[in-house]
Amino acid sequence: MSWRETLGRFGPTLRSAAFLRPRQIAALVRNRARGPARVPACVRAHGCEGVRLPDGFVGPSSEGTPDEDGAVRLFGQSGHDPLRFGWNDTGDPLFDYTLHYHGWINHPRVSIEGAIATVLDWISDVPAGTGWEPYPTSIRLGHWLGLLGRGGARLATADLEAMLGSMAAQLEHLAANVELHLEGNHLWTNYAALVACGLGLDGPLPRALVAKWSGALVEVVDDQLASDGVHRERTPSYHCLLAEQLAIVVELAQLHAPALAVRLSPALERMIAIAPVFTHPDGDVALWGDSQLGAPVTPRRLLARSGVPMPAAVDIDAVHSGFARRTWGPWTLLWNFGGVGMDHQVGHIHGDCLAIELSLGTTRVVVDAGTGTYVAGPERSYARSTAAHNTVTVGIGDPDQHELWASHRIGARAEPMELLRAHDRVIGEVLGWQSPARHRREVTWDGREIAIADTLHPEDAPATVRFFVPAELTLRETPQGFVVFTAKDGAFELSCPEARFVATEAPGWRSIGVPAPRRCLAAQLPAGGITVRLRALS
Numbered sequence: 001m002s003w004r005e006t007l008g009r010f011g012p013t014l015r016s017a018a019f020l021r022p023r024q025i026a027a028l029v030r031n032r033a034r035g036p037a038r039v040p041a042c043v044r045a046h047g048c049e050g051v052r053l054p055d056g057f058v059g060p061s062s063e064g065t066p067d068e069d070g071a072v073r074l075f076g077q078s079g080h081d082p083l084r085f086g087w088n089d090t091g092d093p094l095f096d097y098t099l100h101y102h103g104w105i106n107h108p109r110v111s112i113e114g115a116i117a118t119v120l121d122w123i124s125d126v127p128a129g130t131g132w133e134p135y136p137t138s139i140r141l142g143h144w145l146g147l148l149g150r151g152g153a154r155l156a157t158a159d160l161e162a163m164l165g166s167m168a169a170q171l172e173h174l175a176a177n178v179e180l181h182l183e184g185n186h187l188w189t190n191y192a193a194l195v196a197c198g199l200g201l202d203g204p205l206p207r208a209l210v211a212k213w214s215g216a217l218v219e220v221v222d223d224q225l226a227s228d229g230v231h232r233e234r235t236p237s238y239h240c241l242l243a244e245q246l247a248i249v250v251e252l253a254q255l256h257a258p259a260l261a262v263r264l265s266p267a268l269e270r271m272i273a274i275a276p277v278f279t280h281p282d283g284d285v286a287l288w289g290d291s292q293l294g295a296p297v298t299p300r301r302l303l304a305r306s307g308v309p310m311p312a313a314v315d316i317d318a319v320h321s322g323f324a325r326r327t328w329g330p331w332t333l334l335w336n337f338g339g340v341g342m343d344h345q346v347g348h349i350h351g352d353c354l355a356i357e358l359s360l361g362t363t364r365v366v367v368d369a370g371t372g373t374y375v376a377g378p379e380r381s382y383a384r385s386t387a388a389h390n391t392v393t394v395g396i397g398d399p400d401q402h403e404l405w406a407s408h409r410i411g412a413r414a415e416p417m418e419l420l421r422a423h424d425r426v427i428g429e430v431l432g433w434q435s436p437a438r439h440r441r442e443v444t445w446d447g448r449e450i451a452i453a454d455t456l457h458p459e460d461a462p463a464t465v466r467f468f469v470p471a472e473l474t475l476r477e478t479p480q481g482f483v484v485f486t487a488k489d490g491a492f493e494l495s496c497p498e499a500r501f502v503a504t505e506a507p508g509w510r511s512i513g514v515p516a517p518r519r520c521l522a523a524q525l526p527a528g529g530i531t532v533r534l535r536a537l538s
Contacts, residue, residue: 014411037134037177041169041172042169044169047168048203048205049203053149059106062106064101064104065107066110067079070083070114074513075511076512082122087131105147113154134179135190138190145201175213183345184224187220189242193245195209196245199253199257217249217264218263218264221246222267228318228320233348234322234339235291236291236299240297240302242271249264272302276299277323278318280362287369287371290350324421326445328450331359331445333426338416339413346409350389351401354429355389358534363486366467367470367516368508369508370509372513374407379507380407384404390466399432414430414433426442437459437461438457465522466521467522468508471519481495481501482503492536493533
């Protein structure tokens with residue numbers, strides 16, 4: 001193999017590894033040597049002797065939709081009843097993984113008796129395997145804690161002992177296998193589960209967990225939150241999920257560990273306060289990175305849990321994280337300056353520098369691709385690609401801004417530069433990792449229309465600008481662009497005299513497994529650039 005072939009084969013791996021932390025590399029080596037942590041030392045342990053949850057305690061938000069016959073629906077798939085058909089080998093690895101979360105057991109449709117039966121069945125039938133990996137263990141412990149808060153008093157003594165014994169074994173297994181090799185949201189979730197269970201359960205093991213892991217949780221929160229309050233993985237759905245986990249810890253700490261609550265409360269307040277920066281008027285997230293619509297924790301749900309009203313119209317900036325929200329007349333603009341955020345954990349980042357999303361009234365009219373799968377392949381590659389986002393690809397063959405590879409990897413990174421934020425405009429530039437030119441975008445509002453100006457330096461590089469609208473909106477072509485009609489919020493005109501936009505079908509997703517087709521309006525960028533104008537029609 002020549003040196004060029006060797007570099008081509010291993011270059012992305014080497015460029016990705018260059019950003020990893022030393023302890024992360026050491027943990028990766030250990031994890032590869034021993035394999036996933038799927039076999040616990042025991043399935044029942046001592047040390048959890050009771051429950052000390054406050055009255056009215058509410059666990060994590062539900063994930064999955066239960067059917068009347070006992071089956072649960074995940075990722076838009078048909079229902080699966082694990083009590084009848086088992087906990088593994090459904091044919092979809094991500095479905096199997098998420099099934100072990102037990103995210104539906106506290107759904108309003110599930111009786112306490114049904115939830116307890118599910119828990120006891122899992123204890124009996126899953127002595128090892130995927131369900132014991134650290135992340136599903138962390139999520140499941142949160143939902144079990146929620147079940148104890150919801151119906152612990154109705155548990156028979158033997159059932160409560162079985163549940164506490166299993167939780168003790170899961171906590172010991174989790175504590176021995178926290179995901180230092182992944183870091184990011186996985187490590188946050190591991191620590192939050194250990195501390196929440198330490199605070200919500202009684203006995204020598206919970207007390208030891210609080211003593212050992214509270215400091216680690218404080219450190220990871222400080223490390224992973226940007227100064228503006230956005231979680232540094234820059235993926236709004238994960239920000240909301242992690243904020244809810246932190247809210248649960250803070251609630252329990254206020255009762256049992258006031259000093260810890262004092263230490264963590266400011267971080268939680270910042271996470272809640274900044275959430276509108278990536279929120280549409282419908283109360284859900286922009287599809288930046290691997291975000292999903294209708295995720296277990298939406299911004300609206302997060303704020304409601306915290307007793308904070310969702311602002312109807314607000315301009316807000318996350319300067320460090322590169323997000324902005326502007327309310328301009330009937331429009332809501334969400335701006336994504338770009339960047340990878342957390343250099344050593346970029347698994348949920350897309351090639352979306354200088355991308356925008358737009359709502360007209362409460363209708364989303366310019367939308368990102370979303371995420372339909374985490375499985376490597378054409379669908380995953382497209383969803384992460386720059387060509388799937390409302391920005392500009394620069395170079396022959398629509399190259400990505402970042403060196404995206406595998407399912408969650410990034411080697412070389414783009415170089416974005418934010419130039420200006422003002423009440424009536426945002427301006428940024430980006431140089432892709434292999435781009436022949438720098439892309440500059442300026443989005444402005446003059447009180448009547450939005451203008452989006454895209455230019456290159458140098459000017460002669462090939463480039464394509466794209467805007468994606470939901471497929472359910474109606475398009476009518478005009479001499480200078482299109483008129484787009486919504487069902488309830490009127491219509492708007494997209495016009496550009498410098499270039500001809502062409503409409504084609506394009507894929508998109510609301511969430512994993514749930515398609516949301518789009519129409520792509522694309523044009524070649526001429527020398528000198530173009531300005532696209534968006535005007536709401538009365």
